[in-house]
Amino acid sequence: MTASSSSEYALGIDLGGTGIKAGVVSAHGTLLREWKVPTEAEKGGGYVVARMIALCRQILSELPEGIQSEQIIGIGIGSPGVFDFKTGALVAGAVNIPGLNGTPMRSIFEAELGLPTRVDNDANVFVLAEARSGAGRDASVAVGYTIGTGIGGGVVIGGKVFHGAWGFAGELGHVTVEPEGIYCPCGNHGCMESYASANAIATYARQAAEIHDNSILSGMSPDEITCKSVGEAAAQGDALARHVIERAAFYLSVGIGSTVIALNPAVIIIGGGGALLGEMLFEPIRKHLRRRVYHQRVQSVDVVGAQLGVDAGIIGAAGLAFAERNSN
Amino acid sequence: MTASSSSEYALGIDLGGTGIKAGVVSAHGTLLREWKVPTEAEKGGGYVVARMIALCRQILSELPEGIQSEQIIGIGIGSPGVFDFKTGALVAGAVNIPGLNGTPMRSIFEAELGLPTRVDNDANVFVLAEARSGAGRDASVAVGYTIGTGIGGGVVIGGKVFHGAWGFAGELGHVTVEPEGIYCPCGNHGCMESYASANAIATYARQAAEIHDNSILSGMSPDEITCKSVGEAAAQGDALARHVIERAAFYLSVGIGSTVIALNPAVIIIGGGGALLGEMLFEPIRKHLRRRVYHQRVQSVDVVGAQLGVDAGIIGAAGLAFAERNSN
Incomplete structure (x- = not known):
């Protein structure tokens, strides 16, 4: 971060299933202007990549005043998805764009636009944004x-996304929290995301509401x-809703604790819809972590909530360009 | 590693509860000559540190032929123990040397011997040795x-011990493998070391032997x-002994899997007495990991056994000097 001059900027692109958001971002993570177009994923990967390139050309031609190309x-x-961090090609897609898989986005963008390009998955980008200029x-x-x-995850070390040996580090939602727990589509049993994602919270709350009749949820x-209505009920003091959140916090602390033990991070940043539960979720995570984790x-x-909100996707994407410059 | 000239050497010291081993090690991890003296821990930390310094002076005065100071x-x-990786002071001791706790070993050695000194715990040192010149x-x-x-653990990234934000990364034996499992002295429940250390394997085998009468163990x-005799029985085809090892491998795969998910290492190196179980332990770990871990x-x-044997302590200690030179 200190290596970036304050007069340098990067384009950040947040590619989603329904919309493409892009912006001009300073080295300090300030989003100066934002553009948004529909993804039109049904038109296929080739169209979407061309659309993103056209959007970059447009941004470069209408940069905010005072910024030169x-x-x-x-x-x-x-x-979303898992990318080959060297080629920027989608390896395993969570984003439903036919034909995007395998497209070497990085080299296409570099050839078309003449600018160094880096591609990464949205969870890594989120953590990078927060680590560079948000809660971390x-x-x-x-x-x-x-x-x-x-549950997506990411690890940022020294201001850069940590990719591990082959680019797959940080898939923290699939850490095991119950050794013979719920089956996960990833092939494992007992992944943290099966117990503590917003969807898992809602699923468990529905089951709980069926057998209890003294709750707002009933x-x-x-x-x-939903995760949101569970949070609203808990905020009104509903005991069942509080139990549902406490259970999610318990499992989050198991998975987060294992990662804290391995990596000794200075900060755990929680974002996404589930983070709207706020202190009702964070405080029991902290309580359990004090037991799970060895050294004082x-x-x-x-353990803190994300700060950058919906802009994290653009800011973090631009952060890739700053953080990964001069590296392959 | 590439930064070290082949004509450079470091002193490695392996401080144990009963013996101090030291040696002259090349940048490529070759141990050229070894010295050994008793620790005499009962004489206290001051004595032990002075003894180590005297041993270094002795080594420097009788370097192998062709090596200049x-x-x-x-x-x-x-x-053993947890060290402050900046000062080299023991923070939490596993080694039973009265008065060693808090001694700033690094600055004492540097002042006495005029050589840059680095201190780390034995598990980190083991992984560093294997990562630089052994199985990794x-x-x-x-x-x-x-x-x-x-169960000790360590993480080596780019040829250096990864310490995390405050020096406590890599305590991998305390990753949770059963969320409400066996109580661990560390304060957590369900730590991997409670299920899969050599001691845990022996404890479980004793329990199993009590209620089964058709096993060698019975x-x-x-x-x-012991872990060793369980391995010997398993090697003879004893079903109960094999079950005991399979169970340890199951729990190791839960903990190792969580760390693989977080860090995407290229290699998992297993050492210590338990590693003598060899493929009887490693093969079921690999089998379970294929399920625990998401991407192909x-x-x-x-998943491999350590290669350097008892010399890893000296070789890895010297590796600290090579890996951490020029860093604080």
Whole structure:
């Protein structure tokens, strides 16, 4: 971060299933202007990549006042899925764009736009954004989770996404929290995301509501019971809803604890829809972590909510360009 | 490693509860000559540190032929316990030397001997040795375990011990493998070392032998049942002994799997007495890991036994001096 001059900027692209968001971001993580177009995923990977390139050309032609194209040091792209971090090709797709799999996005962008390009998955991008300019500022090691449909994860060391030996580090939602637990589509049993994603919280709350009749949740239809409505009920003091959140926090502490033991991060950053539960979720995680984790100083790891909100995708994508410059 | 000239050497010291071993080690991890003296721990930390310094002076005065003192680039010290990796002071001791706790070994050695000194715990030192010149050569990310009385762990990234934010990374024996499992002295429940250390294997085998009478183990006294004798019985085809090892492998795969998911190491190196079980232990770990771990390429992580044997302590300690030179 200190290596980036404040007069340098990068383009960040947040590729989603329905929309492509892009922006011009400073080295300090300030989003100066944002553009948004529909993804039109049904038109296929070739179309989507061409659309993203056209959007970059448009941005470069209408940069915010005072910024010259020479000040744009690169492009970063974040998207659901698992990417080959060297070629920027989608290896295993969570984003439903036919034909995107295997497309070497990085070299296509570099050839078309003449700017160094880096591609990474959205959870890594989220943690990078928060570690560089959000809740994890100044942390030498930051670990983050996005609690949504599943649980994404990422590890940032020294201001860079840590990829491990082959690019697959940080898939923290699939850490085992019950050795013979619920079957997960990934092939494992007992993954953390099966117990503590927003979807898992809602599923467990529906089961709990069926057999308890003294809860706000008991009066709801299954469709009305979501992670959000569980949080609302808990905020009103509903004991069943509080139990559901406490259970998720218990399992999160098992998985987070194992990662804290391995990596000794300075901060754990929690984002995604599940993070809207806020202190109702974070405080029991902290309580359990104090037991799960051995050394006093490691126990004092911060557990905090994300700060950058929906802009994290663009800011973190641009962060890839700053963090990964000069590296392969 | 490439930064070290082949004409450079370091002193490695392996401080144990009963003996101090030291040696002259090349940048490539070759141990040229070894010295050994008793620790005499009962004489206290001050005596032990003075003894180590005297041993270094002796080694420097009788270097192997062809090596000049100018070619010694530093000193590395490995020992049980948790060290402050900046000061080299023991923070939490596993080694029973009265008065060693808090002694800033690094600055004492540097002042007395005028050589850069690095101190780390024995599990980190073991993994560093194996990653630099043993079973993990060429691995960009290596994770190792010592399966003994407990389970030590270490993470080596880019040829250096990874310490995390505050120096406590890699305590991998305390990853949770049963969320409400056996109580561990560390304060957690269900730590991997409670299920899969050599001691845990022996304890479980004794329990199993009590209620089964068709096993080699059933005919042994409790004292005769050790991790080693379980391995010997299993090698003779004893079904109960094989079950005991399979169970340890199951739990190791839960803990190792969580670390593989987080760090995507290229290799998992297993040492300590438990590693003498060899393929009887490693093969079921590999089998379970293929299920525990999501992506095909991560599943292909190597699970291998340590190669350097009892010399790893000296070689890895010297490796600290090579790996950590120029860093604080």
